[in-house]
Amino acid sequence: DAGITQSPRHKVTETGTPVTLRCHQTENHRYMYWYRQDPGHGLRLIHYSYGVKDTDKGEVSDGYSVSRSKTEDFLLTLESATSSQTSVYFCAISNSQGNQPQHFGDGTRLSIL
């Protein structure tokens, strides 16, 4: 799917532990996004990147940080995971500003006990 790989695909961890999710793309797209998907809430933007080392917050950024040291990789980190961060996390990429399609990976299902 559009050359996007998310890892891991599934993870179970405990409250208070750090967690890092990885998004890797082979499309050389400039823009990368992290969303979380929860029942009744649709897709909500956590953070996004508009270039290497250029990132900004989305609507639900509290408790999350991101890094992008090279074009192909966008990392999402939960510094100290909480049960409210149990969710399915999707990475998306786009080659242009917001009026062009975003293409999604297949997600990471994260459970925090």
Next chain:
Amino acid sequence: QQQVKQSPQSLIVQKGGISIINCAYENTAFDYFPWYQQFPGKGPALLIAIRPDVSEKKEGRFTISFNKSAKQFSLHIMDSQPGDSATYFCAGGGSNYKLTFGKGTLLTVNP
């Protein structure tokens, strides 16, 4: 917060029927309106998209109708098939890199 309101939350249609999902947006700066289709265990996939300079766009059995003055747009699925059973998301986007998504509609097409 700019919202995109999507309805209904769920929809059951018989095979061969027409499925209609509606969205309303608030941000008049939006100039791109995509619809995504998502199957269980997969990421959302772009289905069809429209820009506000046209009132309708059709691709196969899927049609977007757009009403700029009412700030509304809708997805019509003609001759609905069981394979169309999925969750559908509308979204709005402008020039700020971001899309704002509706909360989704779970479509079930009964055989």
